[in-house]
Each structure stands twice: as structure tokens, then as C-alpha cells.
Amino acid sequence: MAEYLIYHELGGPSRRFWSLLGLLAVPLALAAIAYFYMEHYGHIVTGMDNQIVWGMPHVFAVFLIIAATGALNIAMAASVFGKAVYRPVAPLSALVSLALLAGGLALVMLDLGRSDRMVVAAMQLNPESLLSRRVIFYDGYMASVGVYMWFLLEPRMNRYVKPVAIVAFLWQLLLITSTGLEFGFNFRAVYDSVLYAPMFIAFSSAYGAAALILILLAACGWEGRDVSGELLRRLKNWLGVSVGASLFFAILFLGTKYELVRSRDVARFLLFDGGVYTALLWLGQIALGGVVPLALLLRSRLSRSGIAAAAAMVLLGGLAQMYVTLIGGQAYPQILFPGMIESSSYFDGEIHPYAPSLVEVLLGLGGVALAASIVAIVLRAIALLPERLDPPAKPQA
Amino acid sequence: MSADANDGLSRRGFLAISAATLGGVMLAPGIRLIEIAGARAPEQSVSRQVRWGLLIDTNKCAPGCDDCVKACATENGLKDTGHPRTDAQWIRKVELKDMRTGRANSVPVMCQHCEHPPCVDVCPTGASFKRADGIVLVDRHICIGCRYCIMACPYKARSIVFEAITDQNPDVPRGNGCAEGCTLCVHRIDRDQQPACVEACTKAGHNAMFFGDLNDPHSEIAQRVAKYASTQIRADFKLNPGVRYQGL
């Protein structure tokens, strides 16, 4: 079946491809330097301290991981839910997901206080720990998405795609839900809400779709090919719905935090007097990452560059969201004695300052560059791009 | 995980109360209960029967006094590097003021040695672990410095080491990039000594800190917990810390 789906590698002159890789090598090299610098001197050279222990590298890492799970949605729509229009880009969707995940996980590893002991994490897994369970989720996710991709591309295996896709879908659900709950179950005042689970599912759908759209447009632009209007329209709507859902959950989350008396102070901090976090929440997450792209995406006719702009805004807004969630969540003081004013040499009761250092930003950007390089190299090496991006004539698995 | 470490307040409370009554009758004058608690055979030192804990009498803890903090730093080789934001702090004095009544308190806060420690739950390598006797520790040899325990601890009890460390106390190994926190002076406990902070507080005559086995009804700490109202910090989190506060 699916004879009309012929895949091919990314074309174009090899000189141009090598210059693309050369371009990507710059942020990768800078990130490598940043890593060795941090590794040599310790985390003292970062902007982190004992109150803000997860800094910019984690902002990028969690962002990439969240986007990774969402990028698979398009493939799942095609293979689990039978949305044939997405079938041509299903392999790309799986690849983008794996690449983003690799970028995010690399950052988590490189930002360890003892990254020299990375193998310990693999050898000494504490089976009861949440994080190790996550390691198992990551492995299961990557393996199932890998098998899914193989079945998609191997004509003889095509008919088994659906069950394999369902397995991948379940891993995806497990991974994104557990990521959300990790925040939701944390005692810190900014977290501590089960809404993190559905909210992160919405965020992941938006960030993943945005990344996929940008990569699809870039790959097609690279070869001067057209993306079918129908596919693009559907992707645009998908992104719009995801951004809408993200906004809805963000407002629900902030609203419930504000309504509950016990969390009103932290809601006030985020919404009104959190300084940089308040600004990033309103201008970054809500305006740039939500309202503006949503307004664009709601237009029935939107040019390719309009869609690309909306997707880019969603990604930038997503980074802002992650900064507010991760750094803002740590900056807000942990309350040990409710109803009391606390102060101590360990900065109890204070809003903790944080300014990311250059090394952290370079490392974080390196994670993005790693994901982009993986996509570029795999697209060039393996036939993953569909010959035609028109919707197929008949429905399929 | 270890329900056996502590069977809840009611049973312990009952045992402690009955033991306190009996103890008052049966013990010869001059024999302090704590000496009996300390008189275990060495092979019993890490036993599930034991739950080491601290009781802090905040009425006796003076604002501005940091004898316990200094003693901890000396004992464990924590040095001021001139970077207060990145320096590790295993114990700190938190000054409190009630927003409604204006009542002020000053309390030392350290690792609360939770019965259900979130730091252990999240640790990917098992470096963060709870000993059978309730002491929560970090194995510096397998800690990968992910800082997840610091994110998870609701008491700000953990620190990460940001710089290379020189001149360490051989009893208390520390490492750049590894997480750490109050060990309850486990190296001293295993030698039947009291934690350095408790010793310093007692020596200075404040007598605001008590150390002992919460599970042993004869111990002074168990008797005090049975007799006086004590609280746990953020008891609503249901982690059942081994550090209790009196007078808050």
C-alpha cells in the first residue's frame, strides 16, 4: 500500500549542505567550549547558586524535551488516528521528535555537577527514583519511535505500523504526563498543581508543531519545493488549536493559583510583581507565544512566511514560558513557616536573583544546534522526505 | 519504603508515655535517660529500631546566636569562600516573625531527616539515601550532581558544592559538583557522640537542642516529645521529619 509515498533524501548541492553543517558547527563548538569551561571550574562560573540550582541549560533542556514529545503528535495523528493528510510527514515528525529529545537530554547530561560520572547514572539506576523512571520512559520512547519510523519506511512492515504507533503513542503520553507531574508534585509554591500535566501536554503540542512546521518549511525551501496547501493549512490549524489550548491551560493555572488563598501570593508574584518573570510571562509567554500567533493563525489565508513567523513566535514564547516556570519557580522563596516573615543567611523568605551567564546560554543554544544538526544529517542520509506533499487519495493506516 | 522506621506518633507516643511513667519509678536517681539510649552495642548502631532525631526548644534558642551554625562549619569543614550565594549551608538560623501577632522566634533549620524523604525519591543514582536509623545522607561517590534533590527538598536543606574544596575534614568527605546536607554528624553518632550543633548548644548553656532516638521510650528526646507539644516544619507535607520543634 501507499505506493504514492516515495521518500527521498534531502537534495541540493553538497557544497551548500556542507556550509549548512559548517554554520551549525559554530554554536556546537561554542557549546563544547562552554561545557569544558564549566566542567573545569565548576558551576561557580555559571549564574546559578544554591537557591537557583537549575539555570539556563535546564530551561533549554526541558523546553527541547517538551517540544520533542509534541513533535510526534503529527505522526501519531497519521498512524494512530488515521489522519491521512499527515502521513507524508510522519517520518519527519518522528525524526524531529527524536532529534529534539537528543538535544534536550544532552543538555541535562552536560549540565550535571559531575558530568564525568554520567555513566554512573546508567549503571547505578535507583529503580525507585522518579528520575530513573524517566530514564526508562526516555529509553522506551526513543526505542518505540525508532521502531515506528522503521516500520513506516520499510514497505514490508507498513501494515504493522498502527500497533507500533500505538505503543509509541502510549510512551509519548507517559513521558509528557510524567514531565508535567514532576513539576505538579513539587512542593515549591509555583509548582504544586496537577494542572501541570494537561498544561504541559498543550505546551508540547504547540512547541512540537511549531518546530516541525519550521523544519518542514526549511527542508522544502532548501530544495525549492512546494508544500501542499492542504497539508500546510492543516498544520497551521493544528498549531492554532495547540496554542489556544496552551493559553487556556495557562490562564486556568494562573487563575486557580490566584483564586486559592493559599497560593495567591505566588500568583501575584507571577502576574504582577515578579519583575523579569512577570514581564516574560505577559510579553513572552502570553503575548508573543500565545495571543499574537493565535491571531495570525486564526486568519483563514496565511502565507507561508506568516505561518513560519507564527511558529517562530510560539517557540520564542515557549522559551519564555520555560524560563518563568523553571527560574521563576526557584526564585520565589520556599515557605517553611506559613504566616511568618522569614529571614536567614540562606536567603529564606527572599526572592532569589539570577542572571544567566554566557556559558549557560552557549550551552543551551548548543542543544538546539545539536537537534538541528541531527535533523539535517539524517535527512541528507536517509530518505525521509516525501516525494510529494500532496494529500494521498485514499485513507490508510 | 520503610514504614518500619517509624510506626507513627500514636504508638510511639503511647510507648514513650508509659515508659516515662515507668522510668520515673524505676530508675535510680542520677542516671540520665540519655546515657541508656547511648549504651547500645556497636553492632546495633545502625538499626531499624532506632530513629535518630532532634528536638529544638525554640523558647531557649536566642535570636542572633549561631553557636550551632559555627560548630557545624568547624566539624564538617564548611568554609566561607567569600561567595555567600554559592556556599553550602547545612544549618542556618531562620529568624521568624508572626505576621499577625508579631511574635518573634529564632530557629535553627537543617536537614529534617524525613521519614519519607523526597530527596531520596527523586535521586536518579541512589546517591541520596536513608539509613536504617533514619539518617538521610548523600553518597558522594555516586552523586552525579543533577541537583534534583535540591529541587525536591521542601526545607532548603541541601546545597551543591560549586568550587573545588581543599583541606577537608577526613571524616566528612565533600566533593565539587556533589550535593550535600546535614548528616546529623553521622560520624560522631557512630562513635556514640552527639551532633556537633547539639554539643555546642549544650556547652554554651543554651540547652535548646536535644538529640536522641525517637523510637526509644527511655530517651530524653522521646520523653520530651511525649510530654510537650512539638511541631514539625510543614507537617502538612506529611514527610514526618525527624527534627521536631517545641514552642513554635
Ligand code: SF4
Ligand atoms: S529535609 Fe530535605 S534533604 Fe533532608 S531528608 Fe528531608 S527532603 Fe531530604
Ligand code: SF4
Ligand atoms: S544531586 Fe546527587 S544526591 Fe542529589 S539527586 Fe542528583 S545524584 Fe542524587
